[in-house]
Amino acid sequence: MKLNKIAIAVGAAVMGLSGIAQAELSANIGATSNYIWRGVTQADDGAAISGGIDYGHESGFYAGTWASTIDGGEELDLYAGFGGEANSIGYDVGVIYYAYPGGDDLDFTEIYASLSFGPVTGGIAYTIDKEADGDENDLYYHLSAGTDLGDGWGLSATVGYYDMEAADSDYSHGQIDVTKSMGDLGDFTFSLSNVFDDDITVAADKRDNDLIPFISWSKSF
Numbered sequence: 001m002k003l004n005k006i007a008i009a010v011g012a013a014v015m016g017l018s019g020i021a022q023a024e025l026s027a028n029i030g031a032t033s034n035y036i037w038r039g040v041t042q043a044d045d046g047a048a049i050s051g052g053i054d055y056g057h058e059s060g061f062y063a064g065t066w067a068s069t070i071d072g073g074e075e076l077d078l079y080a081g082f083g084g085e086a087n088s089i090g091y092d093v094g095v096i097y098y099a100y101p102g103g104d105d106l107d108f109t110e111i112y113a114s115l116s117f118g119p120v121t122g123g124i125a126y127t128i129d130k131e132a133d134g135d136e137n138d139l140y141y142h143l144s145a146g147t148d149l150g151d152g153w154g155l156s157a158t159v160g161y162y163d164m165e166a167a168d169s170d171y172s173h174g175q176i177d178v179t180k181s182m183g184d185l186g187d188f189t190f191s192l193s194n195v196f197d198d199d200i201t202v203a204a205d206k207r208d209n210d211l212i213p214f215i216s217w218s219k220s221f
Contacts, residue, residue: 027053027221028066034214035068038140038160039173039195041212044071052077060084062094073102081112090116092123105131110140120145127165139163152181171197186219 028051034041035048042048052066063080081094093113100106108130114123120143127138141163146156156179161172175193182188193212 024057025053025055027051028218029221030216030218032214032216034212035070036175036191036193036212036214038162039171039175039193042068042070042075045212046071070100073100075100088117090114090121092116096125107131119147137165152183154179154181171195186217189216189218190214191216 030050032048032050034045035043035050048069050066050068052064054062054064056062060082061080062083065079066077068075076099077096078099079094079096081092083090083092083094085091091114093111095109095111097109098107108127110125110127112123112125114121116122122143123141125140125142127136130136130138139162140160142158142160144156144158146154148154154177156177157175158177159172159174161170163170173193173195175191177189177191179187179189191214193214194210
């Protein structure tokens with residue numbers, strides 16, 4: 001998933017939507033020392049580069065595509081949704097398709113929804129189709145909050161829980177992000193990510209209680 005996430009913070013989707021709705025068409029590029037998604041490295045603890053294009057309409061409709069290098073290949077995301085605000089409550093609903101060209105049965109599709117109030121955003125994503133073994137019905141819950149520290153600095157925190165269909169593979173995680181906006185130079189983010197569970201058997205890269213620091217950069221046009 002994109003580094004300025006629909007992946008600077010999981011909860012930023014609605015705020016980001018308002019920007020692309022004004023611009024109608026925007027692009028982004030990014031780089032990170034470790035592509036972490038939902039607490040798990042996607043690049044074998046290596047660096048990744050990314051980029052994407054977004055379209056937003058003043059009605060609240062948006063669509064886009066985003067790609068990144070990952071361990072042994074690449075990831076391509078295609079998504080569309082609708083977001084806005086009603087009585088100070090922000091909302092965002094949509095669908096996203098994760099494609100892994102050249103990968104073996106890795107593609108999957110999610111529908112997602114989130115609500116935000118002030119600095120707090122909560123949401124859920126549900127897997128409706130997955131190539132691998134036909135498994136579906138995975139659920140991912142997340143809650144995030146952020147604050148503007150002034151002078152271009154920002155602080156956000158995210159917690160998430162992945163309830164997966166496969167046995168003994170559920171896990172929770174947390175992440176803290178400190179971001180500095182540098183104007184035309186883009187945004188720089190220092191992050192700390194951690195997986196908390198003790199009983200993870202399906203992937204070695206879900207490292208329990210192993211704090212992962214990484215640095216990211218992103219710029220939008």
